[in-house]
């Protein structure tokens with residue numbers, strides 16, 4: 437085992453020694469059509485028996501593959517059309533300040549209905565907004581639009597950002613967005629995970645939030661695929677580590 441893996445596994449051992457279980461979960465974004473990369477992702481999840489939360493863009497999502505998902509795959513809603521509506525002064529977002537709340541909620545409801553019909557029992561009413569951004573005033577209204585969960589990026593600031601809305605974020609991003617959109621590398625990925633776990637042990641991050649691994653199948657190079665397979669192999673049966681299903685994390689979130 438090289439030094440990079442050793443540091444990560446040392447952190448897992450610290451949790452084990454303190455009698456606490458490390459909880460991990462996996463979210464993959466931008467699914468829409470059954471591309472070769474998406475096929476590979478689904479095959480990896482099946483081979484590794486990994487619970488996968490697939491964030492699907494409702495608009496343009498094709499019915500065929502969504503109707504035949506294996507049991508380990510659950511579907512979250514990745515915005516509605518994944519179109520960037522940001523004004524020049526905003527960062528990229530589908531839900532820009534310039535769009536009325538009413539219009540945004542109507543779009544979200546429509547996307548939810550479409551995705552729930554396509555993915556059926558695999559669908560969870562959980563929103564993973566594109567670019568991980570959602571205005572606070574829209575977050576507050578998600579429960580009334582039928583959502584029971586929200587997932588963005590970074591340590592959550594509240595377990596329930598609105599009454600009836602559970603938030604569980606991702607904390608490890610496998611893609612280097614500003615460096616050519618390739619894999620960040622084994623070292624950077626494992627360091628992000630170890631840093632989140634260490635911050636939780638030190639009380640600098642919500643200790644009850646599972647560490648979320650965020651992947652983007654369309655951007656994966658061979659190194660990213662190899663890393664994921666290795667990560668799953670090394671952690672799936674590790675003592676004191678548990679990979680959780682999204683339906684377990686968004687506790688009380690009924691399947692549509």
Ligand SMILES: [Zn+2]
Nearest residue numbers: 465466566567
């Ligand atoms: Zn996206």
